[in-house]
Amino acid sequence: MEFGERELKRECKGPDVVELQTRLAGFRGTVPDGDFGPASERQVMNFQRDYMKMAVPSGVVDRATMQAIDKFADDFPLDFKALKCPCKKCGGYGQGQFKGRYFAGRPRIEAYHRYEYPGIHRMLLWALRAVFLYLPEHEFVITSGYRCSVDNTNNNRTSTNHHGKAVDIDIVMKPREDKRADMLKCDAARGRIVETGNAQIGWSAPNCKALEPSNIAPTWVHYDVRCYEPKFLKDEAFCTSLKELNNRRPIAF
Ligand SMILES: [Zn+2]
Structure with a gap:
């Protein structure tokens, strides 16, 4: 699966999970192993809490979270x-x-x-x-x-x-x-x-x-x-x- 083709959550595996782990590496990131376990879920929840300002982070990478990851990239373009x-x-x-x-x-x-x-x-x-x-x-x-x-x-x-x-x-x-x-x-x-x-x-x-x-x-x-x-x-x-x-x-x- 390519990143963006499906919602990502606990127990998902594949190259799109590697991409997610790469993009959220600064949110208590773990290794980009393509396996969406508890540490990846925590990455997502930290991103949702600290960047998206969600009061109750879901740990699920839904459409809104994917859009927020794109916005996060745009907020911090690197030279x-x-x-x-x-x-x-x-x-x-x-x-x-x-x-x-x-x-x-x-x-x-x-x-x-x-x-x-x-x-x-x-x-x-x-x-x-x-x-x-x-x-x-x-x-x-x-x-x-x-x-x-x-x-x-x-x-x-x-x-x-x-x-x-x-x-x-x-x-x-x-x-x-x-x-x-x-x-x-x-x-x-x-x-x-x-x-x-x-x-x-x-x-x-x-x-x-x-x-x-x-x-x-x-x-x-x-x-x-x-x-x-x-x-x-x-x-x-x-x-x-x-x-x-x-x-x-x-x-x-
Ligand atoms: Zn050189």
Whole structure:
């Protein structure tokens, strides 16, 4: 079933459930496994409560909820000019190099996977929209999206997080705010993202969205999906445009 062809609720399974889980990734999201269980129901109820302002969330993705998800996307359009790689060699989203190749002498885990994924992970970007929804008191700017291996070499970086698996955002400071105020705001923002998005600080838990701790990211917020198993990091989960991110479908039921 394509997303939009049927109402979605507990016990539904299929690619349209993967799409739903992707779009609601920032509402205490879980893995996009295509199985609408209790955690997915909670995602839907949180979206209905916090975005749709429903007094009694149903947990059922009916026509009104699908329309609200489209509106949520329109409320938070993401700037792909700010997300693309700045290297001027790769076209914006890497060159697909190094699939299945890892740094020498390192474990074969995602943190050391050198693959330039073909875009930025859609679930991460939908989760970012929820960050903007849940922290309306802040003005955010995207400071780093994609950074390919060429850009990393140019800047002496070894991390492959930004090969499509991570986005960095900054909170715009108000006049006369200093670095300490910035650090406190970023810490508080991370706390809210853990609570509202079911993210973790650090990378200990598998299949959980991750935030860099404050000792690595004192004055910005780094959000990534590098703890996901390979089956949730397939090429089709990545996008290079707002159109691909939104993947808008007619609602036909
Ligand atoms: Zn590049």
